[in-house]
Amino acid sequence: MWFSIDFHSHVPVYEQIKNKIKEKIAKKELKENEFIPSIRVLAKEIGVNLNTVARAYRELEQEGIIQSVRGSGYIVIGIDKNKIYGEKIEELRNIVKSAKNLKIKKEELLKVIDEIYGGE
Amino acid sequence: MWFSIDFHSHVPVYEQIKNKIKEKIAKKELKENEFIPSIRVLAKEIGVNLNTVARAYRELEQEGIIQSVRGSGYIVIGIDKNKIYGEKIEELRNIVKSAKNLKIKKEELLKVIDEIYGGE
Amino acid sequence: MWFSIDFHSHVPVYEQIKNKIKEKIAKKELKENEFIPSIRVLAKEIGVNLNTVARAYRELEQEGIIQSVRGSGYIVIGIDKNKIYGEKIEELRNIVKSAKNLKIKKEELLKVIDEIYGGE
Amino acid sequence: MWFSIDFHSHVPVYEQIKNKIKEKIAKKELKENEFIPSIRVLAKEIGVNLNTVARAYRELEQEGIIQSVRGSGYIVIGIDKNKIYGEKIEELRNIVKSAKNLKIKKEELLKVIDEIYGGE
DNA sequence: GTGGTCTAGACCACA
DNA sequence: GTGGTCTAGACCACA
Numbered sequence A, B, C, D: 001m002w003f004s005i006d007f008h009s010h011v012p013v014y015e016q017i018k019n020k021i022k023e024k025i026a027k028k029e030l031k032e033n034e035f036i037p038s039i040r041v042l043a044k045e046i047g048v049n050l051n052t053v054a055r056a057y058r059e060l061e062q063e064g065i066i067q068s069v070r071g072s073g074y075i076v077i078g079i080d081k082n083k084i085y086g087e088k089i090e091e092l093r094n095i096v097k098s099a100k101n102l103k104i105k106k107e108e109l110l111k112v113i114d115e116i117y118g119g120e
Numbered sequence E, F: 001g002t003g004g005t006c007t008a009g010a011c012c013a014c015a
Helices: A013-026 A039-046 A050-062 A081-101 A106-117 B013-026 B039-046 B050-062 B081-101 B106-117 C013-026 C039-046 C050-062 C081-101 C106-117 D013-026 D039-046 D050-062 D081-101 D106-117
Strands: A066-069 A073-076 B066-069 B073-076 C066-069 C073-076 D066-069 D073-076
Touching (some): A081 A106, B050 B066, C039 C050, C050 C066, C081 C106, C106 D106, D013 D081, D081 D106
Antiparallel strands (some): C066 C073
16 A cells, blocks of 8 residues: 555545655655556545546646656656755744643653654 | 644544543542533534534543533533643653654753743 | 433423423323423523523423413413324334344343333 | 424434434334435435534434444444333323323223234 | 523535 | 535524
């Protein structure tokens, strides 16, 4: 399975698909000029209607991240990694602010980071 | 203004209201036995329909966090703070994992935390 | 306490008051020409607003069951017992039909009746 | 007509809908994994607004009795029959107590039961 | 004033 | 077609 969808999330399925693909490109799991799975294949794989995947791809194309190749599928153009990073940092900033508001201790947050990054 | 709503978010308005109120209770901005703003007052304040606030309040009541008093309004019962903290930590964990996947450096994350908590 | 109100019931409070008083008259706990508690007294006793009791009394008067006596209060006129009985039997009929629909055994129902009436 | 609603009842319409559906599941008129009528179809059939049915379904989902399937409808999960039976018996118990209070004769009640169940 | 329910109608996401 | 959310507005019960 290429990736999975949370059908109970409030984030629309087509958004989840867009985000997963952006992440994969940022992580170089998908490289430039490489083909991504066809709409049909991906739809089948994640158990979703064709239209939903088609919408995700269409919007990714509008954002200049992928491009359709007549009769062949979609290839990766590239992505502004700084933008993705910036967005992720912004998300983090919001969570941390909210944690501070709740008076969660700084140590608690550092513990989470160490737990995931290792405590080097 | 008591608090604001992000109308562009995918999180439904009634969910945002629920979350804000839960936070306020967890942060002791709203104390037990205190009245929260009436449905109509809050609806007007945040520029939202009465039904939307009513749904948020009704669900908070089902969760045992507030209680309606006939003809008077809603009072705060209380909230399981550990649950709220745990949820926030879990949110953080997901972001951090995702940041690591993107190969964002640990230092970047620590910088955000210091920036908000102060660098003691 | 003269009687109690279920504030979580869907039956409006003024209806509950009407029903309780009708029952008391049918059961001869309140006899003809006897005074019932004043609006103020009853409202205080059951923890309810004056208007709510007033409405119940007003409607009972319209139904010819009680009558206001200028400056003194309300006295019992009387009640058509057959009507009350008939209504109760009708309620029972509906429950029993519904129980039969659910395929609850006749014996189960008889058991309830014996349990309450004694098994003579 | 799938079922009918009493618009003069004090029981809210959404509660009546919930109860009817619970009964149908308990009676196996609706079986597990079967789709129930769509929100819009049922709303039209019983002459009620879409939102009212939607609320009933949402609450039944919260109770774990039905489940929504994206873009398809709601399917039956199941129901605790003992709970439904117990509730019905409890309703009966209350009526019978009240009938006894009114000094309705035991025979009257038995007559109702025989009338509906047949006098075997 | 407070909460509670309901309607008519709109617009979105998904199949 | 399906569910989900939201608005504007109405009317009821209760204080």
